[in-house]
Amino acid sequence: MSAHPKTNSREEVQTAAYGMNLFYCDLRGKLSEDIFNLSNIKYLTLDGNPSLTVQFPKSNWSNPLESLSASMTSVSAELPESIGNLKSLQSLYLVECNLSGSIPRFLSLSDNNMSGEISDICNMKSLEILDLSHNNFSGIIQRCIGSFSQSLSLLNLKMNNFHGIIPSIFAEGLSELQVLVLHSNKFQGSIRASKNPQPLPKLRIIDLSRNNFVGPLPTNYIKNFKGMMNLDEGRAARCMEERYYSYD
Numbered sequence: 001m002s003a004h005p006k007t008n009s010r011e012e013v014q015t016a017a018y019g020m021n022l023f024y025c026d027l028r029g030k031l032s033e034d035i036f037n038l039s040n041i042k043y044l045t046l047d048g049n050p051s052l053t054v055q056f057p058k059s060n061w062s063n064p065l066e067s068l069s070a071s072m073t074s075v076s077a078e079l080p081e082s083i084g085n086l087k088s089l090q091s092l093y094l095v096e097c098n099l100s101g102s103i104p105r106f107l108s109l110s111d112n113n114m115s116g117e118i119s120d121i122c123n124m125k126s127l128e129i130l131d132l133s134h135n136n137f138s139g140i141i142q143r144c145i146g147s148f149s150q151s152l153s154l155l156n157l158k159m160n161n162f163h164g165i166i167p168s169i170f171a172e173g174l175s176e177l178q179v180l181v182l183h184s185n186k187f188q189g190s191i192r193a194s195k196n197p198q199p200l201p202k203l204r205i206i207d208l209s210r211n212n213f214v215g216p217l218p219t220n221y222i223k224n225f226k227g228m229m230n231l232d233e234g235r236a237a238r239c240m241e242e243r244y245y246s247y248d
Contacts, residue, residue, distance in 0.1 A: 023069075024048035033057050036065075046070040047093070056080050064088045071095035091129060110134055110156070118142070127151065133158040133181070140164035141187075147173030154179040158207070165189035178227060179205045187211040193218035202227040 018040050027049040035044070036057050042064055046054060053074045061082040066089060075097040083089075095111050110133045117139030118132070127149045138161040145155075146167065153176050163186035177200055191213060199220065204227045 019043040021045045022049070027052040029053065030055070036061060037063065039063060042066045042088075044068050044070075046073055048072050050074065057082055061086065067091045069093040071097065073097060075099060128176075129154045131156040132160065135160055137162060141166060143167050150176065152177055153202075156181040157185060158183040160185055162187060166191055174200060176202055178202050181205070181207045182211060183207045184210040187213060189213065190215040191217055191221075193220055198224045198226075200225065200227075204228055 019042060020035070021043075023045045024047065027046075028051040030053045031046070033055065035041075037060075040063070043066065045067075046052065047069050048071070050072055051074070053076050054070050055076045056079065058080045059082055061080070063086070065086050068086075068089065068091070071093050072095065075094060079094075079099065083092075099114060110131045114132070115136040115138070118137055128151045130149075130152060131154065133156045137157075141157075141162060141164065150173070152174055155174075155177060156179065158181045162182075166182075166187060166189075180200070180203060187208075188211070191208075197220070201224060203225055206225075
């Protein structure tokens with residue numbers, strides 16, 4: 001925990017704490033909800049504590065939390081809608097938590113048993129990474145996904161049950177997108193040309209395999225994949241290896 005060295009009382013801890021790293025500490029039992037209500041906390045990491053039960057506040061959850069990671073813990077019950085009150089939240093990692101139920105707003109998940117359609121996805125205005133891979137989501141891709149976040153750099157929908165065609169608007173507003181993975185779904189039809197003369201200019205990784213697409217990839221996509229042409233080997237390696245850009 002990062003806090004002022006002279007902090008002693010509970011009130012002072014709530015005021016001073018801005019980051020906690022508690023990963024792989026063999027924590028057990030139920031985590032106190034008070035930790036999620038620290039007034040200044042921005043970073044909280046609880047990964048790798050499989051015997052730790054984590055239950056998020058169901059109401060009145062509002063603080064400047066920017067990064068929350070509780071992968072490989074026991075997250076109890078469904079994720080509450082109160083997570084949508086975290087207006088500063090930029091990254092949320094809950095990998096291998098055996099979650100169930102439907103997706104709340106403002107959420108990035110992988111390797112769970114989430115299901116249903118993602119109708120609230122357009123509310124994620126500041127999202128940079130959206131990873132819903134290895135779940136049971138279904139339905140079509142909403143048209144808003146082409147413009148809902150101007151900061152989106154990774155979109156991973158691998159191993160779900162999404163279907164339908166990919167709307168042409170898909171490539172018109174995702175100017176920061178670097179990684180696009182639609183592998184192993186039920187998408188179909190042709191990939192339509194974008195009206196944007198330079199679609200997906202920063203794209204470095206694209207995986208459309210194991211779907212039911214037909215026809216060629218429009219040439220205006222291929223000619224304008226500038227992110228692939230201007231290859232920075234170090235940066236490309238990070239795209240593949242770093243946690244943020246891994247899609248295996």
